Amino acid sequence: MKITILGSGAYGCALATVLNDNKHSVTLWSAFEQEANSLKEKLESPKLPGIKLPKELRFTSNMEDIKNSDLIIIAIPTEFLNTTAKKLKKYYNGEPICIATKGIEQGSCRFVYDIIKENLNTEKLAVISGPSFAIDIANKAPVGLALASQDKDTIEIVTKALSNKRFKLRKTNDIIGVEICGAIKNVIAIASGIIAGMNMTESTKAMFITESLHDIKSLIKGLGSDGDTVLTYAGFGDLLLTATSEKSRNYSFGYLIGKGASKEEIDNYIKKTTIEGLYTLKAINELVNDKDVQMPIINLIEEIIYEGKKPKELINFLIEKP
Numbered sequence: 142m143k144i145t146i147l148g149s150g151a152y153g154c155a156l157a158t159v160l161n162d163n164k165h166s167v168t169l170w171s172a173f174e175q176e177a178n179s180l181k182e183k184l185e186s187p188k189l190p191g192i193k194l195p196k197e198l199r200f201t202s203n204m205e206d207i208k209n210s211d212l213i214i215i216a217i218p219t220e221f222l223n224t225t226a227k228k229l230k231k232y233y234n235g236e237p238i239c240i241a242t243k244g245i246e247q248g249s250c251r252f253v254y255d256i257i258k259e260n261l262n263t264e265k266l267a268v269i270s271g272p273s274f275a276i277d278i279a280n281k282a283p284v285g286l287a288l289a290s291q292d293k294d295t296i297e298i299v300t301k302a303l304s305n306k307r308f309k310l311r312k313t314n315d316i317i318g319v320e321i322c323g324a325i326k327n328v329i330a331i332a333s334g335i336i337a338g339m340n341m342t343e344s345t346k347a348m349f350i351t352e353s354l355h356d357i358k359s360l361i362k363g364l365g366s367d368g369d370t371v372l373t374y375a376g377f378g379d380l381l382l383t384a385t386s387e388k389s390r391n392y393s394f395g396y397l398i399g400k401g402a403s404k405e406e407i408d409n410y411i412k413k414t415t416i417e418g419l420y421t422l423k424a425i426n427e428l429v430n431d432k433d434v435q436m437p438i439i440n441l442i443e444e445i446i447y448e449g450k451k452p453k454e455l456i457n458f459l460i461e462k463p
Contacts, residue, residue, distance in 0.1 A: 142302055145170060145207045147225060148216035149180055149200065151188035151275035152241060156214060158279050159308050161195040168210075172217075172225070174202040192279045204228050210236050212302055215257065219244030220420055222253060226260035237265040237295040239302075243323035244417055245424035250431060252320045267295045268316055269303075270323035271374030272382035274389075278308075285309040287375035289319040311374060318361045318370030325360065326380045327418030328425055329353045330391035332442050333384035335452045337392070338399020348459055350384055356436050363434035391418040398445065399452050422446070437462075 142165045146153045149171040160167045171177040180186060181200040184193055199206075207213060207229065213236050217225055222242060238261070242253045251259075254268055271286030278284055288310040290296045296312055304310055313319065329350075336349055354371055357380070362368040370376055383389045387396075394416050397407050411419070426443055429436045441458055444450040 142166070142211040142298075143209060144168070144212045144214065144302060145210040146214045146216055147207075147229070148218075148242075149176060149186070150216065150218075151186065152278075153214075153216035154180075154186045154189055154192075154194060155275035155278035156216060156241060156303070157198055158192075158195060158281075159303055159305065161197055162281075163302065163305055165302060166199075167197070168199040168201055168206055170204065170206065171200065171202050172221070177202040189276060189279050192276070205232055207232050207236075208234070212237050212239060212298055214239045214241055215253075216241040218242070218415060218417070218420075219246060219253060222246070222256050223260070226257055230260055233261050233263075235263065235265065237292075237298050238263065238267070239295075239299045240266065240268045241270075243270060243320075243327065244421045245320075245324045245428060247420065247424045247427075250424055250428045252317070252324070254316055254320055265292055265295045266290060266316075267292070267299045268319050268323075269299070269310070270319050270379060272378040274382070274386070276388070281307055283307045283309070285311065285374045285378065287311055287313055287319050287370075287373045289313050289316045289375075291316065313370065313373065315367045315370045317364060317366040318368075319373070319375040321361050321364065321366070322357060322370060322373070322376040322379060324421050325357055325425055326376075326383050327391045327416075328422050328439065328442060329357075329380060329418075330383040330389050331395035331398075331416075331418045331422070331446070332438065332455060334389075334392035334395020334397075335399035335445065335455060336395075338396040338401075339452055339456075340400075341456070345456070345459075346385070349455075350380065352459060352462060353380065353384070353438065356438055360429065360434055360436055364432060390414050390416050394419070419446070
């Protein structure tokens with residue numbers, strides 16, 4: 142198959158290695174010509190240290206190059222998704238699309254699936270989500286992801302493109318549940334990092350993750366979807382990985398807050414690092430308030446990060462939570 146990946150960051154490049162192993166023709170698109178040229182010349186990404194990208198990969202900054210693709214994979218940050226989708230619309234010709242981006246758009250509270258669907262007017266959409274750091278994928282570690290779609294043909298095409306002996310996909314039709322899990326786990330990971338930064342025990346960390354799973358399940362059900370999705374790769378699997386690993390940028394950001402790092406140190410980390418949970422936090426807060434769903438942990442995380450509430454309030458919250 143001819144496959145185009147929109148987004149040449151760590152995750153896009155990592156997925157490209159899987160697709161190349163599966164003998165597909167892969168083009169990586171970047172919004173920045175300089176980045177595309179650097180990847181083409183060096184076959185290395187600074188976001189995937191130590192990884193040599195396959196020489197068969199193609200790199201471009203020209204959106205027109207998506208033409209005649211058998212599959213388009215989207216792996217760009219949520220905040221740039223709507224703008225990119227509008228550019229894509231000019232060249233889109235009904236190709237199936239697999240969304241690897243996680244998050245909720247600020248202001249509109251739209252999920253990634255809705256942004257793409259509304260811009261391109263297509264039902265040929267799938268979402269992948271699960272515990273999978275880009276560096277692990279690129280290093281050929283076995284990983285498992287949830288694959289959500291309501292279009293059978295799209296599920297078959299994405300499965301054919303990505304599945305192999307080290308890349309497993311479990312199918313579901315619960316798109317909303319998978320997207321909620323993929324978005325909120327980054328926010329929860331920040332709070333988990335805060336707890337770790339306060340030198341809390343493993344028992345307390347496990348307590349927090351368990352309570353978070355209950356809250357995520359309630360949120361999914363409150364938005365009219367299947368609460369059991371919290372037990373999939375997209376739910377428990379991704380939360381377990383992101384909320385416990387120092388490889389997680391969201392967890393590491395929370396750790397700085399929990400250990401009492403200076404404002405200068407925290408601001409410097411934000412400047413140099415993409416922290417998906419920070420972008421998603423405000424959107425999730427707006428979403429739960431708009432849908433009248435009770436999820437006070439989200440309000441508390443926002444108060445700690447933006448309003449100066451003490452991190453220890455997280456512990457008090459866990460004990461007092463009904």
